[in-house]
Amino acid sequence: MRILLLPLIITILALVFKHNADKRDHSDQHSVRSYLNRESAANSVRRQDISNLPYIQAPIESFPFDITLNDAKKQLQIDNYKKEILSYAGKPMLNLIGVTNTELKEHYGPANLDVLSIYDQNYNQYMRYLFLYAQAIYEEYPVKSADLLTYCISTGTDISGIYELLGRYYKEKGDLTAFNKLYEVIPDTNSVSGKMILNKLDHLKEI
Structure with a gap:
C-alpha cells in the first residue's frame, strides 16, 4: 500500500512545487513590468x-580648525582634511540617502539627475573628511571632536564610524542617556548602513 501511495505523493509534491514556481514567475514578471512602467513615466517628467531643496549648510566658523596637535604626522593629516572640507563646503550639497534614481527623476525630472547625483557625492565626501578630521583630533581634543561628530549626525549622515566614535565618547563620559539617543537618529535602521550602525552601537554598549 505504501509503495502505491509513493507515486501519488511525488505527483502531488511536483504539482505544489510547479504551482509555487509559477506564482513566483508571475510575481517577478509583474514587478519587472511595474518597474519599467515607473521608469518610463519618470523619464517623461519635465x-x-x-x-x-534642503541644501546642507557648512558652519565653517564653528569647526575646530584652529587647533595644533602634538603628533606632527596627524597635524599634517588634519591640515589636508581641512582643505578638503573647505573645498566641499563651498559646493552645493544634498543628503539623498535612501532616495533612488527613479524617485529623483519622478520628483525633479531626468534632466536634473546628474547634477543631483553630484550634489549627493559632494555631501558624502564632505561628511567623510569631517569624520576623518574628528577621528584624527579625538585623542587630544575629544570634546571638539564630539561637537563635530554631533553636527555630522544632525545632517542625517549614515557613516557608521561617526556614530561609533561619538558613542565611544559618550561611553567614556558615562553619559548613557546621550549614548542611547544615538539609536533614535539613525536614518534607516533597515538599510545596510543602518544595521551596521546598530551593530557598532550594540557592541560598544556591551564593552
Whole structure:
C-alpha cells in the first residue's frame, strides 16, 4: 500500500512545487513590468526647480580648525582634511540617502539627475573628511571632536564610524542617556548602513 501511495505523493509534491514556481514567475514578471512602467513615466517628467531643496549648510566658523596637535604626522593629516572640507563646503550639497534614481527623476525630472547625483557625492565626501578630521583630533581634543561628530549626525549622515566614535565618547563620559539617543537618529535602521550602525552601537554598549 505504501509503495502505491509513493507515486501519488511525488505527483502531488511536483504539482505544489510547479504551482509555487509559477506564482513566483508571475510575481517577478509583474514587478519587472511595474518597474519599467515607473521608469518610463519618470523619464517623461519635465525639469523641476531644485533651488529650494534642503541644501546642507557648512558652519565653517564653528569647526575646530584652529587647533595644533602634538603628533606632527596627524597635524599634517588634519591640515589636508581641512582643505578638503573647505573645498566641499563651498559646493552645493544634498543628503539623498535612501532616495533612488527613479524617485529623483519622478520628483525633479531626468534632466536634473546628474547634477543631483553630484550634489549627493559632494555631501558624502564632505561628511567623510569631517569624520576623518574628528577621528584624527579625538585623542587630544575629544570634546571638539564630539561637537563635530554631533553636527555630522544632525545632517542625517549614515557613516557608521561617526556614530561609533561619538558613542565611544559618550561611553567614556558615562553619559548613557546621550549614548542611547544615538539609536533614535539613525536614518534607516533597515538599510545596510543602518544595521551596521546598530551593530557598532550594540557592541560598544556591551564593552
